[in-house]
Amino acid sequence: MRTTKTWTLVLLLSLFCISCRADICKAAPPAIPFSDPNNVADVQLSIGPAGNIIALGLINPGSALEAVIYNAQTQTWSSPPEMLSSSTASDPIIETDSKGNAIAAWFQGNQVWASFYEAFNKTWTTSQQISSASASASPATVQIGFLGSTGGMVIWAANEGSYFVESSIFDGTAWQTCAHTIPQTQAISEVHLGTTDSGHALALWLHGSTPFASIYHPNTHCWGIPQSFTNPITTTSFFPILATSNAGPSAASWLTKAGSSYALELLPLSVPFPIDQYLSYMMDSFQNPDHFYHQSAISPNGNSFHLWQRAGGSGLIIQANSINVVSGTGSDTVEFADFSSSAINPQLQLKSDHHGNAIGAWVDPSAPTDIKQATYSAQQGTWGSPETISGNAPIQNLTLSVNGAGNYAVAWIESASALVEFDNTPAAPSNLTVYEITNRFPFQGEHSHQLNWKASTSPDVVQYKVYKENTLLTILPNSTTTFRVHNCPADTVATYFVYSVSAQGIVSLAASVTFNPQD
Amino acid sequence: MILTPWLCADAFLIEGKLAYFLPNSSTLREIYGSSWLNSQVEITHPLTCWPIPLSAFWSINYLSNCGESIDDQDGTKIRILPISGGLKFRHNLRDDEKLRIDFYAGAGARYYFIHVKNSSDFVKRTVNKDGLGWVAQGGLLFFLNCRVCIDLFADYSSKTFDFSSTAPLVTGHKVNVGGFSAGGGIGFQF
Numbered sequence A: 001m002r003t004t005k006t007w008t009l010v011l012l013l014s015l016f017c018i019s020c021r022a023d024i025c026k027a028a029p030p031a032i033p034f035s036d037p038n039n040v041a042d043v044q045l046s047i048g049p050a051g052n053i054i055a056l057g058l059i060n061p062g063s064a065l066e067a068v069i070y071n072a073q074t075q076t077w078s079s080p081p082e083m084l085s086s087s088t089a090s091d092p093i094i095e096t097d098s099k100g101n102a103i104a105a106w107f108q109g110n111q112v113w114a115s116f117y118e119a120f121n122k123t124w125t126t127s128q129q130i131s132s133a134s135a136s137a138s139p140a141t142v143q144i145g146f147l148g149s150t151g152g153m154v155i156w157a158a159n160e161g162s163y164f165v166e167s168s169i170f171d172g173t174a175w176q177t178c179a180h181t182i183p184q185t186q187a188i189s190e191v192h193l194g195t196t197d198s199g200h201a202l203a204l205w206l207h208g209s210t211p212f213a214s215i216y217h218p219n220t221h222c223w224g225i226p227q228s229f230t231n232p233i234t235t236t237s238f239f240p241i242l243a244t245s246n247a248g249p250s251a252a253s254w255l256t257k258a259g260s261s262y263a264l265e266l267l268p269l270s271v272p273f274p275i276d277q278y279l280s281y282m283m284d285s286f287q288n289p290d291h292f293y294h295q296s297a298i299s300p301n302g303n304s305f306h307l308w309q310r311a312g313g314s315g316l317i318i319q320a321n322s323i324n325v326v327s328g329t330g331s332d333t334v335e336f337a338d339f340s341s342s343a344i345n346p347q348l349q350l351k352s353d354h355h356g357n358a359i360g361a362w363v364d365p366s367a368p369t370d371i372k373q374a375t376y377s378a379q380q381g382t383w384g385s386p387e388t389i390s391g392n393a394p395i396q397n398l399t400l401s402v403n404g405a406g407n408y409a410v411a412w413i414e415s416a417s418a419l420v421e422f423d424n425t426p427a428a429p430s431n432l433t434v435y436e437i438t439n440r441f442p443f444q445g446e447h448s449h450q451l452n453w454k455a456s457t458s459p460d461v462v463q464y465k466v467y468k469e470n471t472l473l474t475i476l477p478n479s480t481t482t483f484r485v486h487n488c489p490a491d492t493v494a495t496y497f498v499y500s501v502s503a504q505g506i507v508s509l510a511a512s513v514t515f516n517p518q519d
Numbered sequence B: 001m002i003l004t005p006w007l008c009a010d011a012f013l014i015e016g017k018l019a020y021f022l023p024n025s026s027t028l029r030e031i032y033g034s035s036w037l038n039s040q041v042e043i044t045h046p047l048t049c050w051p052i053p054l055s056a057f058w059s060i061n062y063l064s065n066c067g068e069s070i071d072d073q074d075g076t077k078i079r080i081l082p083i084s085g086g087l088k089f090r091h092n093l094r095d096d097e098k099l100r101i102d103f104y105a106g107a108g109a110r111y112y113f114i115h116v117k118n119s120s121d122f123v124k125r126t127v128n129k130d131g132l133g134w135v136a137q138g139g140l141l142f143f144l145n146c147r148v149c150i151d152l153f154a155d156y157s158s159k160t161f162d163f164s165s166t167a168p169l170v171t172g173h174k175v176n177v178g179g180f181s182a183g184g185g186i187g188f189q190f
Helices: A002-019 B026-032
Strands: A040-047 A053-059 A064-071 A082-085 A089-096 A102-108 A111-118 A143-146 A152-159 A163-170 A175-180 A188-195 A201-207 A210-217 A236-244 A250-258 A261-269 A281-287 A291-298 A303-312 A315-324 A330-339 A348-352 A358-363 A370-377 A387-390 A396-402 A408-414 A417-422 A430-440 A444-454 A461-468 A471-477 A482-485 A494-502 A511-515 B013-023 B036-048 B054-068 B075-095 B100-118 B126-143 B148-158 B160-162 B174-176 B179-189
Touching: A040 A089, A040 A396, A040 A408, A040 A417, A053 A089, A053 A102, A053 A417, A064 A089, A064 A102, A082 A102, A089 A143, A102 A143, A102 A152, A111 A152, A111 A163, A143 A188, A152 A188, A152 A201, A163 A188, A163 A201, A201 A236, A210 A250, A236 A291, A250 A291, A250 A303, A261 A291, A261 A303, A281 A303, A291 A348, A303 A348, A303 A358, A315 A358, A315 A370, A330 A370, A348 A396, A358 A396, A370 A408, A430 A494, A430 A511, A444 A494, A444 A511, A471 A482, A482 A494, B013 B026, B013 B148, B026 B054, B026 B075, B036 B075, B036 B179, B054 B100, B075 B126, B126 B160
Parallel strands: A188 A236
Antiparallel strands: A040 A053, A053 A064, A064 A082, A089 A102, A102 A111, A143 A152, A152 A163, A163 A175, A188 A201, A201 A210, A236 A250, A250 A261, A261 A281, A291 A303, A303 A315, A315 A330, A348 A358, A358 A370, A370 A387, A396 A408, A408 A417, A430 A444, A444 A482, A461 A471, A461 A494, A494 A511, B013 B036, B013 B179, B036 B054, B054 B075, B075 B100, B100 B126, B126 B148, B148 B179, B160 B174
16 A cells, blocks of 8 residues: 555656756745835845845835845845835945945935945944035946945946036945046946955046046045047947956956947056056957947956847847956857847846856846846856746846855846845855975976965865866865875966865856966 | 016005085085085005006995985985096105105096985986996095005095986986095005
């Protein structure tokens, strides 16, 4: 009797698994537990260094702004949500620094408000207006950056009869709205901010159709004179994007036009940077796009990533590219999709980690209930094929965040609920370094490479895997954060990758380092 | 018998010597230190008294030292066995009832046998090499009686070995295994 029941159960389970499609069987992404999770108008998130996620939600009706925090260690969301604004908030954004602190900024009316989250005490500062009352700030121009030990910065475009970029710095105790750029005559749009651990900031914006940039100096607390750096051989520039890495190079990319030819160009920058030194890479060229939209990101090793949509007579094309702005090497442009539709869906996100990897996410223009997600692997040097996150209703307000270790979180609004999907891969090891040791015997010498790294911040890491290019060298227990590679050929460049492996066998993104005997 | 007119009255001299050895190679000094003991047995056989007093000499040395590799401090041991042969000029400085003192200077060929053992899995654990070099020496013989003498001497030797291709992924180096020795010995003449 018992045997019959068991076989019946096995048969039923088998039939169920055969009949269900993979996307149906896949568990639905969890809804972010805001106070009214079924009335969310907008969602933004940022993932911190330990995999903790801070999500902002605009709750209807009334547009209250709430924050909830996902603790990666306990795998729980904070409750109840923190109320940052009780009503009339709009255009929220959030960024996290390397310690897990965060700045949330948003609009109320035509003013910018902000609050600082201190990770150690798990507290938010009292929400405060940080823009000048006499000026009118422009929505969708607010940007956040962190200035090392100096604190964090928020910038935005403002209009007081003339046009300028205004900034406010949180120095650990209070907001200091202290500096703005020299006013300009035309409206400012497409504002971007890059910051460095040294306390410098680089702002890029479009003044009319010309990209301008200015540097904020921590010693003077002032923005420098804005300088334009349009390609001199073209007449018009569009859509400038600034990509910066806190401890590495920066790059600007934009679309230029010469006659009927358009080109997507990349300009490496350093902070302080020589704007007058024009050295660019052409990433793509094409004729007369009806629409264009792109995003850029950069890793501290100089890997810059670019993801764009362009639509013209042949339809919509989504492409990506990667160029290292230090070495000038890069991958060929890859084409993810070619749609007959010519409508651009500007829900396109691109972020990179500290190891030279990147993740791009976009809403599929031919299937607006699907999110496509593609990953660039620094180890492979290529973009992988896009994966699909299938929703049940049109995707809105797609937002993506990647931390330095490579953990990502993607959130979106679907039927007025904020859904989130994040990887449960362990955080990659950090601070991977390599140096050469020559062990000299009387008549022989042996070159070896010493690898050192900081342990993954994920608590469930049990192993590290060490690769030299594509060759597995060793598997080490989590208590070991060094490895010596013996018998290395002298004067040879070698790239190493270290992965964290969780108890479930899930492998992290790679931490990578290159030994170059010329360095 | 043909050589009889050219032979001196002096007979064979056999000596046992101990000396301080300082290698030429800074690498050897760094790995094994600057204090080496050079043990030597030498036989000197008179050849001619005229026009200059010349002797032939043959010697065998033994040097051994332990050290640590540069950087990783892995253990390593070296044994050097030089066999030498050459000519000596010998001149009497003093000869009275109390003391006889001879000065000598010479030069010759030195054939080296090298044996190194390294405690590392990443280089060749055992290295053997041999080759021909040269040696120059000088000293004073203090005869205590007609048979026994004390020898105070110094010598300089040189031989560079090239280990350029010892093993894959291991770099070989040129090393001079010669050096400067100074010490003393006791000799028996018969």
